[in-house]
Amino acid sequence: MRIAVCLKYVPDPSTIEVDPLTGMIDIGRVLYMMNPADESALELALRLRPPDGTVTVFSVGPIEADRLLQDALAAGADAALRVWDDALGSLKPIVTTTLLAAALRVKALPDLVLCGGHSVDRGSGTVPALLAEHLDWPVVTDVTQFEIQSGRLRARRRLARGARAESEVTLPAILGLETGLVHLRQASLPNLMRVKYTPIPLYGLEELGLSPQDLHFPAMTLHEVMPPRPRARMMFTPDVGGSVQERVAQIMSAGVAGKAGKILESGTPEQQADAIIAFLCQRGFLEQPT
Amino acid sequence: MTTHPANQQFDVIVVGAGPAGSAAALLVARAGLKVLLLERGEYPGAKNVSGAVFYGSAILNELIPNWWEQAPVERPVCRRDIAFMSPTTAVALDFRCAGAGFATAPYNGFTVLRPKFDRWLAAQAEAAGAFVLTSAVVDDVLRENGRIVGVRVRREQGEIYGKVVIACDGVNSFLAKKAGLQREFHPHELSLGVKEVLGLDPAIIQDRFHLTDNDGIAYEYLGAITEDVHGGAFLYTNRDSLSLGVIGQVSSLVERRKRPYELLERFKAHPAVAPLVRGGKLREYSAHLIPESGWAMKPKLYTDGMLVAGDAAGFCLAAGLYLEGMNYAMQSGLAAAETAILACQKGNFSARTLSVYQKNLKQRHVSTDFRAYRHAPSFVNGPRLQNLYPEMVAQGMEQIFRVDGAPKRKILPLAYRMVRQSSIKPGQLLRDVYQVARAYLW
């Protein structure tokens, strides 16, 4: 079983300061880290690795990303590979995945690729599927748990309202894992020291057999960065027909207009409790006693 | 660089990448010895309270000539203000110096942001050949036959060996205690500093503080600002931010049931301070202990196989006019490094050999300064200097300047009346004058 994990080098959001006027990030004060979702992806890969298996970590990023790959090696990854080329400008997901797909092919293709579901910088959670398209592999997103049995992978996906779906996918496959599933293990001191000056193999476009034209994809142009302003959500607009008092009352209740529900003003607590139970049964929240 | 340093013996292990540790590691590495610098933070300076005046420019200049040209410094400190406060007034002494080593090389002091500065300094040590390991919390010393032979890092297989260990792990040093060199401190020997960094436009800073170009100013405050809690406050200008904070003695904070951040809020709301910090945007908030009792807190500085430097050794001068720790940290770190180098040359790491440390500290003026100011801390932390006198000065000035139709009084009768009104006895006043003189004049 050979597993590949994609690691991204990202600015720590808690160190980001945005100029309130221009929306520009003060780069001088930013600290970088391993994308949190990738950290759990790496840990899961290490837990999953059978005795004869390997975990290889990949990152597309500048020299600083070496630190992150070294951290991964210290934690127990078997090999690391970094992709970068000075010809690369800002990384668009489609470019990243073209490079990652090529890098995965450098070594024999793995059986499973784990990605984080989302990167916390400018990411959009599209890397797993884009990579899947390049490799023509299946992909499962929003994964919270998974296991492998006889060549098939079973994964749980997050649905709305805390529900989960259980999916099955054939290998080789790509998974996009949610953030915070598990913590990355701590490296031992000797490992930490060993990797500190371990050189990380670097692949540029040439080594990957790509030319700049291969990276030419249509993508929207970044026009402007701005400080965050949440969008105004659709709000209840009071019915213009009513009286002033009514409209004020409606606004005050945040548009939650009165519900003409049933109000039970009298009765003993016992009767009231019965009324609640009857109501819950009637609306299907409780099973009717038979 | 060495390829497989794990399980190998280092000549020197330095614990803590603050100014003391990084300076020590730098010097040891330059001597061609194998040195390991261990830091618990994710990077050096990550855990250090940011925003400070670094008065060790000349010291660092010896090591790295014209260091300020490459280091992340904020502003050279060309003005210093000391303000005596009452709840509504303030009297300030303003010292300005345009040249003579304040605004020109080698400079007297710089404001720095610690996370950046500490990181840079550690990088210098690394460039000189030190092995810098971050995310490494040291949680014990290793002994063989009573001698300290290394440390244990809180990780799997965390034992690592060195001929000399230099503990630079800051105030309340865990290592010094583990080695039996330091006792537990009393709350009255420690202060708690709370600090904020407020972002502000450089142009506003220059206007507001009347600064030319990139010059900086350091304010120190005494008196009512800390209410009845013993301590003081400070405000420094960085390039595009202000560092400000309040320092309060831990014991009096506890006694008076005061929360440090309440004091900080009060300080920021004081009429003399509020206009200076107006519009500042909070960038960081942090709290940290400071050893305050100077010479009295000094631990035993060495034992078989180990030296203690910086705040860990209590080398922090926090006494009224002075708030200096980084420079002494660096000086003592260098003195420890020199000692360790000597021990390595001799191949002897006993307490006897390491006792040269004391001589080295003297040569670097660390022990001399602390001996000289040994009376300052207890006095400065006394209630009268803390609260009464600054307030009297401030109130006195108010009465001198106030024009309200009442007959003007000359200063001496005014002062006499104020002393009479206060609870101070004349004998006490005389003793205090003597103490001020002893603490600061001779």
Added chain:
Amino acid sequence: MDKCVVVITECEQGELTLASLECVEEGREIADRLDAKVQAILCGSALEPLAGTLAAHGADQVTLVEHEALAQFSADGWLQALAPVLLQADPVLLLAPDSGPIRAWLPRLAVRWRLPLVGCCMRIGIVGDGYPEVIRHTHGGACQERLIWPYATLICAMLTPGVRGVDAPRPGRTAKISVVHPALDPASFRDRTLRTLPADPRTVALNEAERIVSGGFGTGGPDGMALVKQLADHIGAALGGTRVAADRGWLAAERFIGSTGQIVAPKLYMAFGVSGAGQHLSGITGSETVIAINNDRTAPMLKRADLGIVGDLHQILPILLDKLQALTAVNVENHSESTAPTDASVAHRTLEMMP
């Protein structure tokens, strides 16, 4: 043929997702600027009942892509079924919710067709001569950026759920409904959804909870709140409350509901001793069924309730708990023959690999 803005919509467990309706409304706004039609596409099986809702939120045309193999989500299946439909629709703009399933297949089409693709969108607009502009959030919401595509209108944009909100449906609106039955090869689907598992109320995030029981200042303290919690546990609900209750430490700070706390949309919301201040109510607008218990008959919370009880919660709650206990005892007896483990518990055992 009319220009059309295509909106991809989704349903989960038989219901249209809120994010889908937001997208339809966003698409409606854009279409009006471009003088285009809105075509909503929904993929699955037995979809007919949902078409009306799509129309009510602004779709002019609803295309239902139905196949029995699409009863459960499969990225491969969706790709096979939708690629031809989208190609035929020939949209001027493609909109979809930024959801897990969409992120599993839509990016693949974007690569194949060389369309610019953007995710995490907060707003999709049209500028100048009709070129698309997107505002998206980055760095965990610390920043925003504006992207443009000055060559054509056709981009593929995924709207972050919840940023727009949903307006009231207009029941009068109708749409042209067409049903497509794609020819599929289910054996070639490499990924399949086997089943869905219900949420665990004890661990589910409040904003995802299907049932919430809330306590306010009227619970009188930690003891009262403990009773409310017991009820929540009993009916499989998550515990919530008001800011006042959280401020007093009766409730974990991340569990208070309202404009400055959690925004929730459960199917059942029960409020004990909650007055129903505007700030609280604006956090529960999405709740379906509301029950309120309050001893003040003028409390606004009662007006918001489907069932309002004017009475003392300290008297009602213990009785209610007793009765519920008795009720489950009866039901357990009735079901005692069928002791087979539930679907969920089997799944828990086989799949529990996280700590």
